[in-house]
Amino acid sequence: MGTGTGTGATTTRTSTPITLIVQERDAASWQGLLPSARVAALARVLPASDEGGGDTAAALVAKGPPRLLAPPNWTQRLAGRLRAGLRRACAELAPDARTLLPGLVVGDTEAMPDDLAQAFQSTDLVHITAVSGANLSIVLALLLGAPTRSGTTERGGLASFLGIPLRVAALVGVGLTVAFVILCRPEPSVLRAAATGLLSLLALALGRPRQALSALAAGVLTLLLVDPFLARSYGFLLSVLATAGLLTLGRRWAKALHQRGWPHGVAEAVACTASAQALCAPAAVLLAPRISLVGIPCNLLAELAVMPATLLGFAALAVAPLSGGVAAFLAGMAGYPTQWLAAVARAGAALPGAELAWTPGWRGTVTLALGVLAACYAGRLFFPADPATADPDTGKASTIAPSTAAPIAPASTPPR
Numbered sequence: 001m002g003t004g005t006g007t008g009a010t011t012t013r014t015s016t017p018i019t020l021i022v023q024e025r026d027a028a029s030w031q032g033l034l035p036s037a038r039v040a041a042l043a044r045v046l047p048a049s050d051e052g053g054g055d056t057a058a059a060l061v062a063k064g065p066p067r068l069l070a071p072p073n074w075t076q077r078l079a080g081r082l083r084a085g086l087r088r089a090c091a092e093l094a095p096d097a098r099t100l101l102p103g104l105v106v107g108d109t110e111a112m113p114d115d116l117a118q119a120f121q122s123t124d125l126v127h128i129t130a131v132s133g134a135n136l137s138i139v140l141a142l143l144l145g146a147p148t149r150s151g152t153t154e155r156g157g158l159a160s161f162l163g164i165p166l167r168v169a170a171l172v173g174v175g176l177t178v179a180f181v182i183l184c185r186p187e188p189s190v191l192r193a194a195a196t197g198l199l200s201l202l203a204l205a206l207g208r209p210r211q212a213l214s215a216l217a218a219g220v221l222t223l224l225l226v227d228p229f230l231a232r233s234y235g236f237l238l239s240v241l242a243t244a245g246l247l248t249l250g251r252r253w254a255k256a257l258h259q260r261g262w263p264h265g266v267a268e269a270v271a272c273t274a275s276a277q278a279l280c281a282p283a284a285v286l287l288a289p290r291i292s293l294v295g296i297p298c299n300l301l302a303e304l305a306v307m308p309a310t311l312l313g314f315a316a317l318a319v320a321p322l323s324g325g326v327a328a329f330l331a332g333m334a335g336y337p338t339q340w341l342a343a344v345a346r347a348g349a350a351l352p353g354a355e356l357a358w359t360p361g362w363r364g365t366v367t368l369a370l371g372v373l374a375a376c377y378a379g380r381l382f383f384p385a386d387p388a389t390a391d392p393d394t395g396k397a398s399t400i401a402p403s404t405a406a407p408i409a410p411a412s413t414p415p416r
Helices: 024-031 074-089 095-106 114-122 133-144 157-161 166-184 188-206 212-226 228-232 234-259 264-284 295-319 324-350 361-382
Strands: 019-021 038-040 043-045 059-062 067-070 290-292 355-357
Touching (some): 074 095, 074 166, 095 295, 133 157, 212 228, 295 324
Parallel strands (some): 019 059
Antiparallel strands (some): 043 059, 290 355
């Protein structure tokens, strides 16, 4: 950054985040830049905000397009080529699927129309287009098998099918995680997912029992130490809360619903969706003072299509540089579940009373948190456990103590 005036001007080299405002006519040239590229541009520095405490050091208004000084590194060029290949593969899909599939796979939502984006917000499905742990867990599950069995001899997955040793498979998983961050860009939710996943893979390679909640806590602490500004990111906060809800309330609620006669799969789906919503909703009202009354049913309906759309979308992205025709075929297959996601969002948002206005600010957060706690307590009173699940030793219906509830899945055994 150059400073000074006249012949005595000096140049100071620094590295700090800034907010750059560009004019509409220059937007395309700036949007085409890839991470790690070095550019130069004339810009006007805006006056400092009176409030202070922003996430960036300064706000600048660019005067014209950027001038490229050094191209991005090869990894970013490859990632950009893969993302562009996915967009080309989606070109012949229906309008909603064409704009939604890149967002579902790599978080590319630039082409998504405003009405579809609003529908996803109204139905609390926006996390589908915000790449996070769900995407990474789907990819790692394909490699290592179901998370609950990835440390056992019955783990399944491609690694087990191909006879790859568990420790080698864990190293491959590390490579996939790093590639995932580069491909989807280091957004806060992506970083959280990667940190937690890397710690779990490390435990898997060392033959240690995996403690998902401990991995989440360690990953969050590490990321905050490296980049304290993440503490100000709502995306990071919501990602952490959703994951914590799945690991704590989700497991307990799934077991409780199963004890009350719910089918196992339905109990898990409802519990996971409701637990993530319960922890995220009080924080989300700080962003938008409203509550989606259709969020849970819409998420349950969307869950059916997320995995096939994600896997087929990643497959299309991977083969796009090799064969455009195969990539287009895979994208076409992914278009069916993706179109279902768009239909669920639009239908849910169109329902009368889909959203409920809520008190803004911290008052709304506190009242909603109290409401969630009251609903949880009321659920235990109005939906007692099925007597058929009573403990044969005590003759009483089994309950789940918040501090001692065990996970649904058995503990992992050391790798072989």
